[in-house]
Amino acid sequence: MTKKITKKTTKSRAVCEPKCGVCPKGRTAASGPYTADVMEHFSRPHNYGKIKNPDGVGKVGNLVCGDVMWLYIKVGKNKAGKEIIKDIKFETFGCVAAIATSSAITDLAKEKTLEEAIAIDKQEIVQTLGGLPPIKLHCSVLAADALAEAIFDYYAKQNRAIPKELEEKHHRIKKEKDIVEEKYKDWTQKEEEIHNQ
Numbered sequence: 477m478t479k480k481i482t483k484k485t486t487k488s489r490a491v492c493e494p495k496c497g498v499c500p501k502g503r504t505a506a507s508g509p510y511t512a513d514v515m516e517h518f519s520r521p522h523n524y525g526k527i528k529n530p531d532g533v534g535k536v537g538n539l540v541c542g543d544v545m546w547l548y549i550k551v552g553k554n555k556a557g558k559e560i561i562k563d564i565k566f567e568t569f570g571c572v573a574a575i576a577t578s579s580a581i582t583d584l585a586k587e588k589t590l591e592e593a594i595a596i597d598k599q600e601i602v603q604t605l606g607g608l609p610p611i612k613l614h615c616s617v618l619a620a621d622a623l624a625e626a627i628f629d630y631y632a633k634q635n636r637a638i639p640k641e642l643e644e645k646h647h648r649i650k651k652e653k654d655i656v657e658e659k660y661k662d663w664t665q666k667e668e669e670i671h672n673q
């Protein structure tokens with residue numbers, strides 16, 4: 477008698493083993509060290525692209541790896557007359573975590589007042605994604621800094637007084653950006669050329 481062998485089709489949604497403890501929710505065998513949310517934002521990034529005639533642009537480079545991000549904002553007003561991020565888009569030349577955090581910050585910042593948007597930090601971004609592997613935590617800095625720079629650019633273009641917290645962030649980011657551009661000169665120039673095509 478021959479035994480019929482039926483192929484089992486199991487969906488691979490099990491949490492990775494061994495658990496790293498970084499991302500308690502959503503990490504699957506298929507997504508490796510990344511949570512399902514990270515992979516979702518990486519595979520289908522939200523608000524990817526440029527904004528025509530943006531009100532503010534933030535361009536930042538990552539000190540650790542040299543990756544670069546551009547973030548564009550359009551500012552409008554809410555019903556209470558407060559300035560809010562009406563539209564936001566990004567372009568990132570970077571890793572899985574850089575793209576996922578860029579996408580996540582656009583969701584977090586949209587419709588927020590400028591003050592609320594300035595307060596978004598890397599911890600909030602990482603939390604939204606359900607965690608990042610420790611080696612990838614630095615990638616979340618790119619998104620937080622790009623948003624701060626875009627808002628700084630908006631205030632500066634309007635000759636407005638810049639909030640102290642934002643001014644301090646800008647000085648730190650500019651210092652790091654200069655180092656990145658010097659350290660990865662050839663690469664950042666290439667990226668700029670590709671970006672402007």
Ligand code: FES
Pocket residue numbers: 538541542543570571572573574612614615618
């Ligand atoms: S390795 Fe460059 S931002 Fe992630």
